[in-house]
Amino acid sequence: MSNQTFKFKQFEVNQDQCAMKIGTDGVLLGAWASIEKQPFAILDIGSGTGVLSLMLAQRSSAEVLDALEIDAMAYEQCVDNFEGSPWGDRLFCYHADLAEFTEEIDDQYDLIVCNPPFYSEDYKTENTQRDLARFQEAMPFEHLIESVSKLLMKDGVFCTIIPFKEEDQFIALASALNLKVDKRTRVRGTINSEIKRSLLEMSFCEPARSDDKNVINTTELIIETTRHNYTEDYINLTKDFYVKM
Template sequence: MSQQKAALRANGFTFKQFFVAHDRCAMKVGTDGVLLGAWAPVAGVRRVLDIGSGSGLIALMLAQRNDASVAVDAVELDADAAQQAQENCAESPWADRLTVYQQDICQYAEQSGKRYSLIVSNPPYFEAGSACASPQRAAARYTDTLDHQTLLSCAEQLICEDGFFCVVLPADVGNRFLEMATARGWFLRYRTDIADNETRPPNRMLLALAPHAGEQFLDSMVIRGPDQRYSEAHCSLTRDFYLFR
Protein backbone atom coordinates (compact mmCIF):
# COMPACT_ATOMS: atom_id res chain seq x y z
CA MET A 1 0.00 0.00 0.00
CA SER A 2 1.35 3.45 -0.89
CA GLN A 3 2.13 5.98 1.85
CA GLN A 4 -0.72 8.14 0.59
CA LYS A 5 -3.23 5.28 0.82
CA ALA A 6 -1.87 4.23 4.22
CA ALA A 7 -2.36 7.78 5.51
CA LEU A 8 -5.91 7.83 4.14
CA ARG A 9 -6.79 4.54 5.86
CA ALA A 10 -5.42 5.91 9.15
CA ASN A 11 -8.00 8.70 8.94
CA GLY A 12 -11.00 6.42 8.67
CA PHE A 13 -12.49 2.98 9.15
CA THR A 14 -12.54 0.05 6.74
CA PHE A 15 -15.64 -2.14 6.60
CA LYS A 16 -16.20 -5.25 4.47
CA GLN A 17 -17.75 -3.41 1.54
CA PHE A 18 -16.81 0.24 2.01
CA PHE A 19 -14.41 2.70 3.63
CA VAL A 20 -15.43 5.68 5.78
CA ALA A 21 -13.02 8.61 6.01
CA HIS A 22 -13.87 10.73 9.06
CA ASP A 23 -10.92 13.05 9.67
CA ARG A 24 -13.04 16.13 8.78
CA CYS A 25 -16.01 15.06 10.90
CA ALA A 26 -16.56 16.13 14.50
CA MET A 27 -17.86 12.70 15.49
CA LYS A 28 -15.88 9.68 14.32
CA VAL A 29 -17.05 6.20 13.39
CA GLY A 30 -18.18 4.58 16.64
CA THR A 31 -20.17 1.79 18.22
CA ASP A 32 -23.48 3.69 18.39
CA GLY A 33 -23.61 4.42 14.68
CA VAL A 34 -22.64 0.88 13.70
CA LEU A 35 -25.28 -0.61 16.01
CA LEU A 36 -28.01 1.61 14.59
CA GLY A 37 -27.03 1.00 10.97
CA ALA A 38 -27.00 -2.77 11.49
CA TRP A 39 -30.17 -2.89 13.63
CA ALA A 40 -32.71 -0.57 11.97
CA PRO A 41 -35.57 -2.61 10.41
CA VAL A 42 -35.37 -2.60 6.61
CA ALA A 43 -38.11 -5.03 5.53
CA GLY A 44 -40.25 -3.34 2.89
CA VAL A 45 -38.25 -0.10 2.96
CA ARG A 46 -38.69 2.12 -0.10
CA ARG A 47 -36.69 5.27 0.74
CA VAL A 48 -34.30 5.98 3.62
CA LEU A 49 -33.25 9.22 5.35
CA ASP A 50 -30.26 9.63 7.68
CA ILE A 51 -30.57 12.80 9.80
CA GLY A 52 -27.27 14.28 10.98
CA SER A 53 -25.30 11.91 8.82
CA GLY A 54 -21.79 13.02 9.77
CA SER A 55 -19.35 10.90 7.75
CA GLY A 56 -22.22 9.06 6.04
CA LEU A 57 -21.61 5.84 7.99
CA ILE A 58 -25.24 4.89 8.70
CA ALA A 59 -26.42 5.91 5.24
CA LEU A 60 -23.75 3.65 3.72
CA MET A 61 -24.71 0.74 5.98
CA LEU A 62 -28.36 1.08 5.02
CA ALA A 63 -27.47 1.28 1.33
CA GLN A 64 -25.61 -2.01 1.76
CA ARG A 65 -28.56 -3.63 3.56
CA ASN A 66 -31.17 -2.64 0.96
CA ASP A 67 -31.56 -3.64 -2.67
CA ALA A 68 -30.86 -1.45 -5.69
CA SER A 69 -34.37 0.01 -5.77
CA VAL A 70 -33.97 1.80 -2.42
CA ALA A 71 -32.63 5.37 -2.47
CA VAL A 72 -30.83 6.66 0.62
CA ASP A 73 -30.71 10.38 1.43
CA ALA A 74 -28.45 11.90 4.09
CA VAL A 75 -28.79 15.38 5.61
CA GLU A 76 -25.82 17.00 7.38
CA LEU A 77 -25.58 20.59 8.60
CA ASP A 78 -21.79 20.91 8.91
CA ALA A 79 -20.20 21.73 5.56
CA ASP A 80 -16.95 19.80 6.12
CA ALA A 81 -18.75 16.67 7.32
CA ALA A 82 -21.25 16.87 4.45
CA GLN A 83 -18.43 17.14 1.93
CA GLN A 84 -16.68 14.13 3.44
CA ALA A 85 -19.94 12.16 3.47
CA GLN A 86 -20.40 12.98 -0.22
CA GLU A 87 -16.90 11.72 -0.96
CA ASN A 88 -17.43 8.54 1.08
CA CYS A 89 -20.69 7.83 -0.73
CA ALA A 90 -19.17 8.55 -4.15
CA GLU A 91 -16.41 6.00 -3.45
CA SER A 92 -18.87 3.32 -2.32
CA PRO A 93 -20.55 0.60 -4.43
CA TRP A 94 -23.90 2.42 -4.05
CA ALA A 95 -22.96 5.90 -5.27
CA ASP A 96 -25.87 5.97 -7.73
CA ARG A 97 -28.51 5.80 -4.97
CA LEU A 98 -26.88 7.79 -2.16
CA THR A 99 -27.48 11.55 -1.97
CA VAL A 100 -26.04 13.89 0.66
CA TYR A 101 -27.64 17.27 1.38
CA GLN A 102 -25.70 19.95 3.24
CA GLN A 103 -28.69 21.57 4.92
CA ASP A 104 -30.47 22.22 8.20
CA ILE A 105 -32.93 19.37 8.78
CA CYS A 106 -35.75 21.82 9.61
CA GLN A 107 -35.36 23.49 6.23
CA TYR A 108 -35.08 20.12 4.53
CA ALA A 109 -38.28 18.87 6.17
CA GLU A 110 -40.17 21.96 5.02
CA GLN A 111 -38.80 22.06 1.48
CA SER A 112 -38.06 18.52 0.29
CA GLY A 113 -41.63 17.25 -0.18
CA LYS A 114 -40.35 13.68 0.29
CA ARG A 115 -41.66 10.98 2.59
CA TYR A 116 -39.53 8.15 3.96
CA SER A 117 -40.36 4.63 5.06
CA LEU A 118 -37.24 4.58 7.26
CA ILE A 119 -35.66 7.55 9.04
CA VAL A 120 -32.58 7.05 11.21
CA SER A 121 -30.61 9.39 13.44
CA ASN A 122 -27.69 9.16 15.84
CA PRO A 123 -28.71 12.50 17.35
CA PRO A 124 -27.04 14.96 19.71
CA TYR A 125 -27.90 14.01 23.27
CA PHE A 126 -25.90 16.08 25.79
CA GLU A 127 -27.39 19.25 27.18
CA ALA A 128 -25.08 22.23 26.74
CA GLY A 129 -22.32 22.07 29.29
CA SER A 130 -18.54 21.82 29.25
CA ALA A 131 -16.79 23.27 26.25
CA CYS A 132 -15.90 21.06 23.28
CA ALA A 133 -12.71 21.19 21.25
CA SER A 134 -14.56 22.76 18.34
CA PRO A 135 -17.96 24.28 17.48
CA GLN A 136 -18.49 21.37 15.08
CA ARG A 137 -18.06 18.80 17.86
CA ALA A 138 -20.37 20.80 20.11
CA ALA A 139 -23.05 20.82 17.40
CA ALA A 140 -22.74 17.04 17.02
CA ARG A 141 -22.90 16.33 20.76
CA TYR A 142 -25.19 18.95 22.28
CA THR A 143 -28.93 19.35 21.85
CA ASP A 144 -28.81 23.15 21.71
CA THR A 145 -28.31 22.89 17.91
CA LEU A 146 -30.92 20.16 17.37
CA ASP A 147 -33.12 19.52 20.39
CA HIS A 148 -35.17 16.35 20.54
CA GLN A 149 -38.55 18.03 20.18
CA THR A 150 -37.34 19.59 16.92
CA LEU A 151 -35.94 16.26 15.75
CA LEU A 152 -39.27 14.54 16.41
CA SER A 153 -41.15 17.35 14.65
CA CYS A 154 -38.96 16.98 11.55
CA ALA A 155 -39.43 13.21 11.55
CA GLU A 156 -43.19 13.70 11.76
CA GLN A 157 -43.08 15.82 8.61
CA LEU A 158 -40.96 13.29 6.72
CA ILE A 159 -42.23 9.85 7.78
CA CYS A 160 -44.57 7.66 5.75
CA GLU A 161 -47.69 6.36 7.47
CA ASP A 162 -46.18 2.87 7.62
CA GLY A 163 -42.63 4.04 8.32
CA PHE A 164 -40.19 3.71 11.21
CA PHE A 165 -38.09 6.38 12.92
CA CYS A 166 -35.02 4.86 14.59
CA VAL A 167 -32.51 6.37 17.01
CA VAL A 168 -29.67 5.26 19.27
CA LEU A 169 -29.31 7.04 22.61
CA PRO A 170 -27.79 6.62 26.09
CA ALA A 171 -30.20 4.74 28.36
CA ASP A 172 -31.27 7.68 30.54
CA VAL A 173 -31.64 10.04 27.59
CA GLY A 174 -33.45 7.35 25.60
CA ASN A 175 -36.09 6.91 28.30
CA ARG A 176 -36.80 10.64 28.29
CA PHE A 177 -36.84 10.69 24.49
CA LEU A 178 -39.35 7.83 24.46
CA GLU A 179 -41.63 9.67 26.90
CA MET A 180 -41.41 12.79 24.75
CA ALA A 181 -42.14 10.86 21.57
CA THR A 182 -45.09 9.02 23.12
CA ALA A 183 -46.57 12.32 24.26
CA ARG A 184 -46.37 13.54 20.65
CA GLY A 185 -48.25 10.51 19.31
CA TRP A 186 -45.42 8.15 18.35
CA PHE A 187 -45.67 4.44 19.18
CA LEU A 188 -42.78 2.24 20.30
CA ARG A 189 -42.42 -0.79 18.00
CA TYR A 190 -38.87 -2.06 18.58
CA ARG A 191 -36.48 -1.54 21.50
CA THR A 192 -33.13 -3.17 22.19
CA ASP A 193 -31.28 -2.34 25.40
CA ILE A 194 -27.49 -2.60 25.03
CA ALA A 195 -25.01 -3.39 27.82
CA ASP A 196 -21.24 -3.48 27.49
CA ASN A 197 -21.16 -6.88 29.27
CA GLU A 198 -23.29 -9.13 31.46
CA THR A 199 -22.15 -7.52 34.71
CA ARG A 200 -23.21 -4.00 33.78
CA PRO A 201 -26.67 -2.49 33.28
CA PRO A 202 -27.69 -1.34 29.81
CA ASN A 203 -26.08 1.99 28.94
CA ARG A 204 -27.62 2.64 25.52
CA MET A 205 -30.79 1.79 23.68
CA LEU A 206 -31.99 1.37 20.11
CA LEU A 207 -35.54 2.58 19.48
CA ALA A 208 -37.83 2.19 16.47
CA LEU A 209 -40.92 4.42 16.62
CA ALA A 210 -43.91 4.49 14.28
CA PRO A 211 -46.82 6.87 13.66
CA HIS A 212 -49.30 4.05 14.30
CA ALA A 213 -49.64 1.38 16.99
CA GLY A 214 -48.57 -2.19 16.30
CA GLU A 215 -46.89 -5.21 17.83
CA GLN A 216 -43.94 -4.41 20.07
CA PHE A 217 -40.64 -6.28 20.06
CA LEU A 218 -38.45 -5.72 23.12
CA ASP A 219 -35.09 -7.36 23.77
CA SER A 220 -31.58 -6.79 25.07
CA MET A 221 -28.02 -7.50 24.00
CA VAL A 222 -24.57 -7.50 25.56
CA ILE A 223 -21.61 -6.44 23.44
CA ARG A 224 -19.03 -8.66 25.15
CA GLY A 225 -19.42 -12.00 26.90
CA PRO A 226 -17.81 -13.20 30.16
CA ASP A 227 -14.52 -13.86 28.35
CA GLN A 228 -14.52 -10.27 27.01
CA ARG A 229 -14.91 -11.55 23.47
CA TYR A 230 -17.70 -10.07 21.39
CA SER A 231 -20.96 -11.85 22.10
CA GLU A 232 -22.61 -14.06 19.50
CA ALA A 233 -25.56 -11.65 19.34
CA HIS A 234 -23.28 -8.69 18.63
CA CYS A 235 -21.27 -10.65 16.06
CA SER A 236 -24.44 -11.79 14.34
CA LEU A 237 -25.77 -8.22 14.17
CA THR A 238 -22.56 -6.69 12.79
CA ARG A 239 -21.12 -9.63 10.80
CA ASP A 240 -21.88 -8.11 7.40
CA PHE A 241 -19.84 -5.00 8.25
CA TYR A 242 -16.85 -5.60 10.51
CA LEU A 243 -13.85 -7.19 8.80
CA PHE A 244 -12.98 -9.70 11.50
CA ARG A 245 -16.36 -11.16 12.46
Protein backbone atom coordinates in the same frame (compact mmCIF):
# COMPACT_ATOMS: atom_id res chain seq x y z
CA MET B 1 -11.17 5.96 16.98
CA SER B 2 -8.47 7.37 14.75
CA ASN B 3 -8.80 9.77 11.83
CA GLN B 4 -7.71 7.09 9.41
CA THR B 5 -9.93 5.43 6.85
CA PHE B 6 -12.28 2.93 8.49
CA LYS B 7 -12.55 -0.20 6.37
CA PHE B 8 -15.69 -2.29 6.40
CA LYS B 9 -16.18 -5.49 4.41
CA GLN B 10 -17.86 -3.85 1.43
CA PHE B 11 -16.95 -0.16 1.72
CA GLU B 12 -14.53 2.33 3.26
CA VAL B 13 -15.25 5.50 5.22
CA ASN B 14 -12.90 8.46 5.48
CA GLN B 15 -13.46 10.41 8.70
CA ASP B 16 -10.63 12.91 9.08
CA GLN B 17 -12.95 15.89 8.35
CA CYS B 18 -15.73 14.76 10.71
CA ALA B 19 -15.91 15.77 14.35
CA MET B 20 -17.67 12.56 15.33
CA LYS B 21 -15.77 9.48 14.27
CA ILE B 22 -17.25 6.06 13.56
CA GLY B 23 -18.23 4.39 16.81
CA THR B 24 -20.23 1.51 18.18
CA ASP B 25 -23.52 3.47 18.36
CA GLY B 26 -23.66 4.21 14.65
CA VAL B 27 -22.69 0.70 13.60
CA LEU B 28 -25.26 -0.80 15.99
CA LEU B 29 -28.02 1.37 14.54
CA GLY B 30 -27.00 0.71 10.95
CA ALA B 31 -27.07 -3.04 11.51
CA TRP B 32 -30.20 -3.07 13.71
CA ALA B 33 -32.55 -0.69 11.87
CA SER B 34 -35.48 -2.58 10.37
CA ILE B 35 -35.72 -3.09 6.62
CA GLU B 36 -38.48 -5.71 6.88
CA LYS B 37 -40.87 -3.46 4.94
CA GLN B 38 -38.34 -3.20 2.10
CA PRO B 39 -38.15 0.60 2.12
CA PHE B 40 -38.03 2.44 -1.18
CA ALA B 41 -36.83 5.75 0.32
CA ILE B 42 -34.55 6.14 3.37
CA LEU B 43 -33.45 9.32 5.17
CA ASP B 44 -30.38 9.56 7.44
CA ILE B 45 -30.64 12.66 9.67
CA GLY B 46 -27.27 14.05 10.78
CA SER B 47 -25.24 11.73 8.59
CA GLY B 48 -21.71 12.69 9.63
CA THR B 49 -19.40 10.35 7.69
CA GLY B 50 -22.42 8.75 6.00
CA VAL B 51 -21.81 5.37 7.62
CA LEU B 52 -25.49 4.76 8.44
CA SER B 53 -26.56 5.42 4.86
CA LEU B 54 -23.77 3.21 3.53
CA MET B 55 -24.74 0.34 5.82
CA LEU B 56 -28.37 0.62 4.76
CA ALA B 57 -27.34 0.77 1.10
CA GLN B 58 -25.50 -2.51 1.62
CA ARG B 59 -28.43 -4.11 3.47
CA SER B 60 -31.35 -2.91 1.35
CA SER B 61 -32.49 -2.40 -2.21
CA ALA B 62 -33.85 1.08 -1.44
CA GLU B 63 -33.65 3.26 -4.54
CA VAL B 64 -33.52 6.54 -2.63
CA LEU B 65 -31.00 6.97 0.20
CA ASP B 66 -30.88 10.60 1.27
CA ALA B 67 -28.63 11.96 3.98
CA LEU B 68 -28.73 15.30 5.77
CA GLU B 69 -25.69 17.03 7.30
CA ILE B 70 -25.38 20.60 8.61
CA ASP B 71 -21.61 20.77 9.14
CA ALA B 72 -19.82 21.82 5.93
CA MET B 73 -16.71 19.67 6.39
CA ALA B 74 -18.70 16.60 7.37
CA TYR B 75 -21.02 17.17 4.42
CA GLU B 76 -18.11 17.23 1.98
CA GLN B 77 -16.67 14.07 3.48
CA CYS B 78 -20.03 12.32 3.38
CA VAL B 79 -20.38 13.15 -0.32
CA ASP B 80 -16.87 11.78 -0.99
CA ASN B 81 -17.63 8.60 0.96
CA PHE B 82 -20.85 8.11 -1.01
CA GLU B 83 -19.10 8.63 -4.34
CA GLY B 84 -16.38 6.15 -3.40
CA SER B 85 -18.86 3.42 -2.46
CA PRO B 86 -20.45 0.71 -4.63
CA TRP B 87 -23.84 2.44 -4.21
CA GLY B 88 -23.00 6.00 -5.22
CA ASP B 89 -25.87 6.14 -7.72
CA ARG B 90 -28.42 5.62 -4.91
CA LEU B 91 -26.89 7.91 -2.28
CA PHE B 92 -27.32 11.68 -1.98
CA CYS B 93 -26.39 14.10 0.80
CA TYR B 94 -28.08 17.47 1.44
CA HIS B 95 -26.13 20.26 3.12
CA ALA B 96 -28.88 21.80 5.23
CA ASP B 97 -30.22 22.07 8.72
CA LEU B 98 -33.11 19.83 9.73
CA ALA B 99 -35.70 22.61 10.12
CA GLU B 100 -34.88 24.03 6.69
CA PHE B 101 -34.95 20.58 5.09
CA THR B 102 -38.27 19.65 6.71
CA GLU B 103 -39.89 22.89 5.63
CA GLU B 104 -38.69 22.82 2.03
CA ILE B 105 -38.85 19.17 0.96
CA ASP B 106 -42.09 17.62 -0.23
CA ASP B 107 -40.91 14.01 -0.08
CA GLN B 108 -41.62 11.55 2.69
CA TYR B 109 -39.66 8.45 3.64
CA ASP B 110 -40.41 4.80 4.39
CA LEU B 111 -37.51 4.61 6.83
CA ILE B 112 -35.81 7.40 8.79
CA VAL B 113 -32.70 6.76 10.87
CA CYS B 114 -30.80 9.07 13.20
CA ASN B 115 -27.84 8.70 15.54
CA PRO B 116 -28.48 12.04 17.26
CA PRO B 117 -26.18 14.20 19.36
CA PHE B 118 -27.25 13.63 22.93
CA TYR B 119 -24.62 14.94 25.33
CA SER B 120 -26.51 17.57 27.30
CA GLU B 121 -23.82 18.46 29.84
CA ASP B 122 -23.33 22.16 30.51
CA TYR B 123 -19.67 22.35 29.53
CA LYS B 124 -18.28 22.74 26.02
CA THR B 125 -14.91 21.91 24.55
CA GLU B 126 -12.67 24.19 22.52
CA ASN B 127 -13.65 22.27 19.36
CA THR B 128 -16.73 24.03 17.96
CA GLN B 129 -17.23 21.44 15.23
CA ARG B 130 -17.22 18.59 17.74
CA ASP B 131 -19.58 20.49 20.01
CA LEU B 132 -22.04 20.94 17.14
CA ALA B 133 -21.95 17.24 16.38
CA ARG B 134 -22.08 16.08 19.98
CA PHE B 135 -24.24 18.32 22.11
CA GLN B 136 -27.97 17.91 22.38
CA GLU B 137 -28.72 21.61 21.87
CA ALA B 138 -27.60 21.21 18.23
CA MET B 139 -30.59 18.93 17.64
CA PRO B 140 -32.95 18.74 20.63
CA PHE B 141 -35.03 15.59 20.81
CA GLU B 142 -38.21 17.64 20.46
CA HIS B 143 -36.96 19.13 17.20
CA LEU B 144 -35.90 15.73 15.89
CA ILE B 145 -39.18 14.01 16.69
CA GLU B 146 -41.29 16.86 15.30
CA SER B 147 -39.37 16.73 12.01
CA VAL B 148 -39.64 12.95 11.85
CA SER B 149 -43.41 13.20 12.32
CA LYS B 150 -43.58 15.38 9.18
CA LEU B 151 -41.06 13.47 7.04
CA LEU B 152 -42.18 9.91 7.81
CA MET B 153 -44.79 8.17 5.67
CA LYS B 154 -47.95 7.04 7.46
CA ASP B 155 -46.80 3.41 7.42
CA GLY B 156 -43.11 4.28 7.77
CA VAL B 157 -40.55 3.33 10.43
CA PHE B 158 -38.21 5.55 12.46
CA CYS B 159 -35.13 4.03 14.12
CA THR B 160 -32.73 5.74 16.50
CA ILE B 161 -30.23 5.12 19.31
CA ILE B 162 -30.29 7.21 22.49
CA PRO B 163 -28.93 7.05 26.05
CA PHE B 164 -30.98 4.63 28.14
CA LYS B 165 -31.50 7.33 30.78
CA GLU B 166 -33.33 9.42 28.15
CA GLU B 167 -35.62 6.61 26.97
CA ASP B 168 -38.75 7.52 28.97
CA GLN B 169 -38.52 11.19 28.02
CA PHE B 170 -37.96 10.38 24.35
CA ILE B 171 -40.92 8.00 24.24
CA ALA B 172 -43.16 10.60 25.92
CA LEU B 173 -42.14 13.27 23.40
CA ALA B 174 -42.81 10.87 20.53
CA SER B 175 -46.17 9.86 21.95
CA ALA B 176 -47.29 13.49 21.94
CA LEU B 177 -46.79 13.43 18.15
CA ASN B 178 -48.59 10.12 17.67
CA LEU B 179 -45.45 7.98 17.42
CA LYS B 180 -45.19 4.75 19.41
CA VAL B 181 -42.36 2.31 20.11
CA ASP B 182 -42.80 -1.06 18.42
CA LYS B 183 -39.40 -2.55 19.22
CA ARG B 184 -36.50 -1.65 21.48
CA THR B 185 -33.15 -3.20 22.29
CA ARG B 186 -31.31 -2.11 25.40
CA VAL B 187 -27.54 -2.29 25.15
CA ARG B 188 -24.98 -3.18 27.82
CA GLY B 189 -21.21 -3.20 27.36
CA THR B 190 -20.85 -6.38 29.43
CA ILE B 191 -23.27 -8.56 31.37
CA ASN B 192 -22.37 -6.80 34.63
CA SER B 193 -22.42 -3.22 33.33
CA GLU B 194 -25.34 -0.82 33.37
CA ILE B 195 -27.63 -0.40 30.37
CA LYS B 196 -26.10 2.45 28.36
CA ARG B 197 -28.12 2.74 25.15
CA SER B 198 -31.60 2.13 23.81
CA LEU B 199 -32.22 1.24 20.18
CA LEU B 200 -35.79 2.26 19.33
CA GLU B 201 -38.03 1.42 16.39
CA MET B 202 -41.09 3.66 16.12
CA SER B 203 -44.13 4.07 13.90
CA PHE B 204 -47.33 6.08 13.87
CA CYS B 205 -50.17 4.99 16.13
CA GLU B 206 -53.20 3.56 14.38
CA PRO B 207 -56.63 4.94 15.30
CA ALA B 208 -57.12 3.92 18.91
CA ARG B 209 -59.52 1.23 20.02
CA SER B 210 -60.59 0.66 23.60
CA ASP B 211 -58.92 -2.76 23.68
CA ASP B 212 -55.63 -1.59 22.14
CA LYS B 213 -52.48 -1.99 24.19
CA ASN B 214 -49.08 -0.96 22.87
CA VAL B 215 -46.94 -4.04 23.44
CA ILE B 216 -43.27 -3.20 22.98
CA ASN B 217 -41.00 -6.00 21.79
CA THR B 218 -38.08 -5.53 24.21
CA THR B 219 -34.74 -7.32 24.01
CA GLU B 220 -31.26 -6.82 25.43
CA LEU B 221 -27.90 -6.85 23.67
CA ILE B 222 -24.60 -7.39 25.48
CA ILE B 223 -21.56 -6.41 23.43
CA GLU B 224 -18.64 -8.15 25.17
CA THR B 225 -18.05 -11.07 27.52
CA THR B 226 -14.56 -9.74 28.30
CA ARG B 227 -12.47 -7.00 26.67
CA HIS B 228 -12.48 -7.55 22.88
CA ASN B 229 -14.26 -10.88 23.25
CA TYR B 230 -17.63 -10.26 21.67
CA THR B 231 -20.90 -12.01 22.35
CA GLU B 232 -22.53 -14.19 19.73
CA ASP B 233 -25.46 -11.76 19.48
CA TYR B 234 -23.16 -8.82 18.75
CA ILE B 235 -21.13 -10.81 16.21
CA ASN B 236 -24.29 -11.95 14.41
CA LEU B 237 -25.55 -8.37 14.26
CA THR B 238 -22.36 -6.80 12.90
CA LYS B 239 -20.53 -9.59 11.05
CA ASP B 240 -21.65 -8.36 7.60
CA PHE B 241 -19.75 -5.11 8.24
CA TYR B 242 -16.74 -5.45 10.54
CA VAL B 243 -13.75 -6.94 8.75
CA LYS B 244 -12.60 -8.96 11.77
CA MET B 245 -16.00 -10.41 12.68
